[in-house]
Amino acid sequence: MSCHKGEGMVTAEERYLFDLNGYLVLRKVLSPPVLAAMNESIDRLETLSDQEVEALNLTRKYQQDNVYAQVGPAPQLGLADYSGNILPCGGPFEELIDWPATLPYLEETIGVPMRLDAASFMSRHSGGGFVFHHGYAEMLPYSEYVFEQDAFRCASIKISFALTDVGVEDGCFAVIPGSHKSHFRNPLVGQVPDPAHPLVRPLPCEAGDAVLFSEDLSHGAVENRGSRVRRTLFYSYAPAFQCAWGRLTEVAPGFESRANPRRLELVRGPAPFQEVPADLTPV
Amino acid sequence: MIPGGQGRAGKPRSRTGSPGTLAGRRRPLPKKHLSAVDTTPIQRLPTEEDVFDLQTGSDRQLLSLDEQHFFDIAGYALLPEVLDPGQIEESRQRLESLARTPSDGVSLRRENDPEVELLNIVEAGGVLEDAMALHPALRHLQALIWGRQFRLIASRARIRGVGSRGCLTQGGKADPRRYASYRCGPEGEFRCLLVTCLIALDDTNAGDGAFCLIPGSHKSHLPHPYADRELDEVPPLRDLPLTAGSAVVFTENVSHALRPPRLESQSWLEFQYGPSYMENWPGCEPSPDLLRRTQADPVKSHLLLAPYYHPAGSQKKMD
Numbered sequence: 323m324s325c326h327k328g329e330g331m332v333t334a335e336e337r338y339l340f341d342l343n344g345y346l347v348l349r350k351v352l353s354p355p356v357l358a359a360m361n362e363s364i365d366r367l368e369t370l371s372d373q374e375v376e377a378l379n380l381t382r383k384y385q386q387d388n389v390y391a392q393v394g395p396a397p398q399l400g401l402a403d404y405s406g407n408i409l410p411c412g413g414p415f416e417e418l419i420d421w422p423a424t425l426p427y428l429e430e431t432i433g434v435p436m437r438l439d440a441a442s443f444m445s446r447h448s449g450g451g452f453v454f455h456h457g458y459a460e461m462l463p464y465s466e467y468v469f470e471q472d473a474f475r476c477a478s479i480k481i482s483f484a485l486t487d488v489g490v491e492d493g494c495f496a497v498i499p500g501s502h503k504s505h506f507r508n509p510l511v512g513q514v515p516d517p518a519h520p521l522v523r524p525l526p527c528e529a530g531d532a533v534l535f536s537e538d539l540s541h542g543a544v545e546n547r548g549s550r551v552r553r554t555l556f557y558s559y560a561p562a563f564q565c566a567w568g569r570l571t572e573v574a575p576g577f578e579s580r581a582n583p584r585r586l587e588l589v590r591g592p593a594p595f596q597e598v599p600a601d602l603t604p605v
Numbered sequence: 606m607i608p609g610g611q612g613r614a615g616k617p618r619s620r621t622g623s624p625g626t627l628a629g630r631r632r633p634l635p636k637k638h639l640s641a642v643d644t645t646p647i648q649r650l651p652t653e654e655d656v657f658d659l660q661t662g663s664d665r666q667l668l669s670l671d672e673q674h675f676f677d678i679a680g681y682a683l684l685p686e687v688l689d690p691g692q693i694e695e696s697r698q699r700l701e702s703l704a705r706t707p708s709d710g711v712s713l714r715r716e717n718d719p720e721v722e723l724l725n726i727v728e729a730g731g732v733l734e735d736a737m738a739l740h741p742a743l744r745h746l747q748a749l750i751w752g753r754q755f756r757l758i759a760s761r762a763r764i765r766g767v768g769s770r771g772c773l774t775q776g777g778k779a780d781p782r783r784y785a786s787y788r789c790g791p792e793g794e795f796r797c798l799l800v801t802c803l804i805a806l807d808d809t810n811a812g813d814g815a816f817c818l819i820p821g822s823h824k825s826h827l828p829h830p831y832a833d834r835e836l837d838e839v840p841p842l843r844d845l846p847l848t849a850g851s852a853v854v855f856t857e858n859v860s861h862a863l864r865p866p867r868l869e870s871q872s873w874l875e876f877q878y879g880p881s882y883m884e885n886w887p888g889c890e891p892s893p894d895l896l897r898r899t900q901a902d903p904v905k906s907h908l909l910l911a912p913y914y915h916p917a918g919s920q921k922k923m924d
Contacts (some may be wrong), residue, residue, distance in 0.1 A: 463796040502863040565882050565912035594884040
């Protein structure tokens with residue numbers, strides 16, 4: 323599958339902006355054919371019952387945790403807002419694990435060796451939002467943002483891929499730029515992001531765009547006031563010594579035989595405690 | 606349960622001043638300015654800890670301020686007499702037996718003759734299993750790693766003979782081992798990754814097999830320049846003589862080494878702990894038998910939980 327964003331090195335400006343803000347918006351990393359294949363696959367899944375989905379080794383978790391906020395009325399028809407694992411669907415979802423347009427950014431911001439620790443899909447209708455969570459001062463060890471010795475050494479990098487156009491009215495992702503380095507607790511924690519707040523930056527995306535961010539960045543999603551469903555994939559990566567998030571790295575049958583070595587290593591995890599070779603450690 | 610880890614304190618800590626307000630952050634103003642400022646108390650906003658329950662027990666500091674300060678500056682803490690003479694003798698005998706005939710689940714490696722390393726010693730049971738959950742060590746681990754969310758990553762024994770080599774680890778920011786990193790927040794919130802509890806089974810001293818380290822090197826920004834030197838030629842290296850049965854707890858990010866024994870072989874027990882989401886050291890995966898026999902022990906079973914990010918039922922704090 324092709325991708326529009328060119329492969330290659332992370333630019334000096336992108337390094338600067340990632341350190342400055344804690345995120346990067348990558349435009350057009352998924353091509354229209356890839357998007358179509360993914361959306362068709364999800365359309366098919368959404369015709370199935372919860373039990374039928376479970377039989378495919380997929381989970382469908384309706385949003386009930388305290389990061390999710392039902393701000394407006396829930397939809398009357400169709401599925402409620404939900405999230406779940408996605409890799410057992412295989413195909414393009416599997417290819418995204420080592421996507422050439424995003425992999426260089428992961429290698430740059432985490433360093434090697436690293437692993438995929440979660441991949442999930444989220445569907446959100448009108449009325450839903452996600453409250454602000456995380457930030458450097460929280461001292462959450464598995465999300466730590468680190469830049470030292472002229473290198474990024476982040477403990478958790480997530481990529482959200484937009485499968486649908488999502489404007490501010492559609493409940494787009496929102497962040498507090500710079501909060502990955504703030505030494506003060508986030509006063510907006512637990513609140514649905516207000517796009518008008520001077521610290522809050524909503525990040526509208528077109529289908530095929532991606533937002534790559536440090537998990538230490540305070541983030542959430544503004545309320546979806548529109549009529550469009552927001553569909554998002556989240557792929558999460560971490561150093562190899564960190565474990566996977568529950569079932570979120572379970573793959574489809576036959577993965578081992580068809581995956582390329584890099585993809586296989588990202589899912590199975592490289593040796594967890596190998597030292598970074600000296601020539602990769604700027605000292 | 607882990608000592609002191611029965612649950613969260615009811616109120617979050619404030620950085621300064623009285624709990625529940627931010628008023629303590631404000632500097633007193635000269636009297637003549639008082640009429641010009643708004644003296645309405647600042648409304649306290651909810652913090653991450655109020656809203657979520659992601660770091661269980663991390664708001665309960667078990668170490669005194671002196672202990673916290675010492676560890677942050679030096680990178681280690683001494684724990685005297687964690688094993689009694691009977692436990693020391695039993696440990697020695699079990700290690701001798703394992704070195705002759707390793708039991709199921711314990712692997713033997715001769716690192717560089719005459720040193721023997723036994724990996725995953727908790728599988729051998731008895732005092733080698735009990736020593737993973739010594740109260741003085743647990744008290745530090747809960748303070749140093751991530752509240753109640755820590756687990757056993759590796760267990761080893763080292764039988765060091767005369768002539769065993771001593772190798773100084775890098776430590777500090779230049780240490781390539783990301784899993785060894787050290788972090789401490791402004792209020793003494795330690796977030797160490799790998800922390801080691803090293804227990805001496807023989808008396809060690811400066812001239813004979815002592816554990817040694819470079820105090821403060823866990824915060825060094827530069828690589829140490831001693832890679833090619835003998836330990837005797839490293840000026841900042843400090844010996845920590847230990848009597849048999851005593852232990853040292855240290856961040857793996859502090860530069861450290863074991864000096865060679867001069868007269869007789871010396872034995873050590875080494876237990877390494879990390880945050881709950883850290884994988885097992887290869888070769889240290891707990892066997893079904895170990896899990897079965899420790900399941901009634903809340904401390905051991907907690908330490909042997911499979912890696913996890915959050916305990917079941919967390920993240921449900923906010924209505």
